[in-house]
Amino acid sequence: MKKINIAVLGCGRIGQMHAKNVALHEMTSLACVYDINEDFANKVATDLGVHAVTKDSEIFSNAEIDAVLVASPTDTHIEFIEKSVAANKPVLCEKPIDLDINKVNESAERLKGNNVPIQLGFNRRFDPGHQEAKKSLLNGEIGDLYQCIITSRDPGMPSWEYLQASGGQFRDMTIHDFDLARFMLGEEPVKVFAIANALIEPKLKSDLNDSDTLMIIMETASGKQCHINNSRSATYGYDQRVELFGSKGMIVSDNRKPHEVRKFAKEFVNRQEPYLNFFIERYQEAYMNEITAFAEVVLNKSQPIVNFEDGRKALVLAETAYKSVKSGRMEKID
Ligand SMILES: NC(=O)c1ccc[n+]([C@@H]2O[C@H](COP(=O)([O-])OP(=O)(O)OC[C@H]3O[C@@H](n4cnc5c(N)ncnc54)[C@H](O)[C@@H]3O)[C@@H](O)[C@H]2O)c1
Incomplete structure (x- = not known):
């Protein structure tokens, strides 16, 4: 079977991981990498035995490259998505599409009518536990879904530089949970209520009007309920749980540990390993x-299960959450 030849743009934290995954994956090969910082690109290229290109145009004009993976900073995503589409190359782009919903809407207009696949990097939809939970739900194992509860807490505060450029906790962090909520609920939230505060790093509120601790309540048109809670820093580690509650039962997609060994001694019972460190693990x-x-998607010329419109809708939920924090009221989706 011919491997799908993929170029990776952006060789930072997540780009390095994607480049390695593409190189290792049995269905794909790494065509080349590109980063505006040539040293970063060269390092990844050397480690993975490919070459680094010095201009992004070398990727879009190369007929040997089947598809593109965008892992550069958020403010470059729209440009690279549109260049991929213009070059007729399917693209997998990291989240979020952009921090500005107007720019996303304008790009959606420009992309209208195109059928080049655009997959969004909402990786949680592909987590084996979350997928099993969704499958069991669709199989009717818990009957009618009433509530979806999502907990997502990071293991520690990111750097101040990161926070300054992040676009805010709802757009940067909760965006994953908005998408996961839509995925699990199987219908669109129509109302959003949110509270947010800087309880861990007060400077976030005073200097950036941002938060590190937030809670959200959402409701769908049929009355299904969803609660999301986020923290930028949980002392006990990366806390990632989804609970689905329905007429016939409950499903929990739980945290992951390196193994399930439990230890018991005079000083402690039930001691277990900490949770897997952070998103990459x-x-x-x-x-x-x-x-x-x-x-x-590339092989079968099909459309991705998570696409540009999913990225746009998650951002609309983030914008509505900001509106609710400001108004102090439950807000309807525009
Ligand atoms: N899905 C996830 O779990 C997840 C996790 C982390 C980050 N992300 C997203 O991935 C993107 C990258 O995040 P990161 O943490 O890897 O950032 P990063 O800062 O570590 O890496 C970004 C890289 O892009 C390079 N770059 C800057 N401008 C560029 C340009 N015009 N063209 C090509 N390369 C350019 C930088 O030199 C850097 O090496 C962000 O949009 C972020 O939101 C997603």
């Missing part, structure tokens, strides 16, 4: 499954 299989899904 916790969602390792999800990122690989995301590449599988993308390769299948």
Whole structure:
């Protein structure tokens, strides 16, 4: 079977991981890498035995490259998505599409009518636990879904530089949970209520009008309920749980540990390993499954299960959450 030849743009934290996954994956090969910082690109290229290009145009004009993976900073995503589409190359782009909903809407207008696949990097949809939960729900194992509860807490505060450029907790962090909520609920939230505060780093509120601790309540048109809670820093580690509650039962997609060994002694009972460190470790299989899904889209000329419109809708929920924090009221989706 011919491998799908993928170029990776952006060789930072997540780009390095994606480049490695693409190189290792049985359905894909790494064509080349590109980063505005040539040293970063050269390092990844050397480690993975490919070449680094010095201009992004070398990727879009190369007929040997089947598809593109965008892992550069958020403010470059729209440009690279549109260049990929213009070059007729399917693209897997990291989240979020942009921090500005107007720019996303304008890009959606420009992209209207195109059928080049655009997959969004909402990796949690590909987590084996979350996928099993959704499958069981669709199989009717818990009957009618009433509530979806999502907990997502990071293991520690990012750097101040990161926070300054992040676009805010709802757009940067909760965006994953908005998408996961839509995925699990199977219908669109129509009302959003949110509270947010800077309880861990007060400077976030005073200097950036941002938060580190937030809670959201959402309701769908049929009355299904969803609660999301986020923290930028949980002392006990990366806390990632989804609970689905329905007429016939409950499903929990739980945290992951390196193994399930429990230790008991005079001083403690039930001692276990801490949770897997952060997103690269916790969602390792999800990122690989995301590449599988993308390769299948390219191979079968099909459309991705998570696309540009999903990215846009998650951002609309984030904007509505900001509106609710400001007004102190439950807000309807525009
Ligand atoms: N899905 C996830 O779990 C997840 C996790 C982390 C980050 N992300 C997203 O991935 C993107 C990258 O995040 P990161 O943490 O890897 O950032 P990063 O800052 O570590 O890496 C970004 C890289 O892009 C390079 N770059 C800057 N401008 C560029 C340009 N015009 N063209 C090519 N390369 C350019 C930088 O030199 C850097 O190496 C962000 O949009 C972020 O939101 C997603």
